[in-house]
Amino acid sequence: MNTNYTLNTLGFTEKFKQEALKYPAFYPGRVIEQNRNQYTVATQSGEVKAEVSGKYRFEASASLDFPVVGDFVLLDRETDSTGRTQIQRCxxxxxxxxxxxxxxxxxxxxxxxNIDKVLICMSLNEDFNLRRAERYLTLV
Known part of the structure; x- marks a missing residue:
């Protein structure tokens, strides 16, 4: 996987930067993979494995409050013995x-x-369904 990226190439705009500056104890990253409650986060210095902190989990009132792919998160600077870190804020x-x-x-x-562009790709074989394409377009 390509790890030669900067926060700017990950879509870290000035708006996100200003919000992140309010929390100097943490560093920013972008969620690039989610597997249940385990996350892979791309940061300025590479990819790290992470999970949400206990405080974050306690304060989340709904599943929509948890990070998903594309979210910018703030990570704890400390890691555990396995090299994992904790997501402190989204x-x-x-x-x-x-x-x-x-x-x-x-x-x-x-x-x-935090999606800017969407590519919808469908096969044009005998399984092509115009209604399905319309549903996909409506979704985005």
């Missing part, structure tokens, strides 16, 4: 891709955040 999102969660409950599921 910076405000400027956009989000949300769908209805699976099942009977009327919950929303956050799929990705």
């Amino acid at each position: 910076l405000l999102r400027h956009s989000a891709l949300i769908r209805k969660a699976a099942g009977e409950a009327h919950e929303r599921q956050l799929m990705a955040a």
Whole structure:
């Protein structure tokens, strides 16, 4: 995986920078992978494995409060013995891709955040369905 990136190439705009400056004890990164409650975060110095802190987990009132791919987060400068760090804050999102969660409950599921561009790709074989393409376009 490419680890030669800067925060600017990750989309860290002036707005995010100003918000991050309010918390000098932490350093910023962007969530690039999520596997349940484990995250891979791209930072100025490379990728780190992270999980949300206990305080963050306690203060989160809904699943939409947790980080997802695309979120800019603030990380603790300390790491544990396995090299993992903790996500202390999630910076405000400027956009989000949300769908209805699976099942009977009327919950929303956050799929990705801070999206600027979307590429929709579909096969043009006999399985092509114009209604499906319309649903995808409506989603974004």
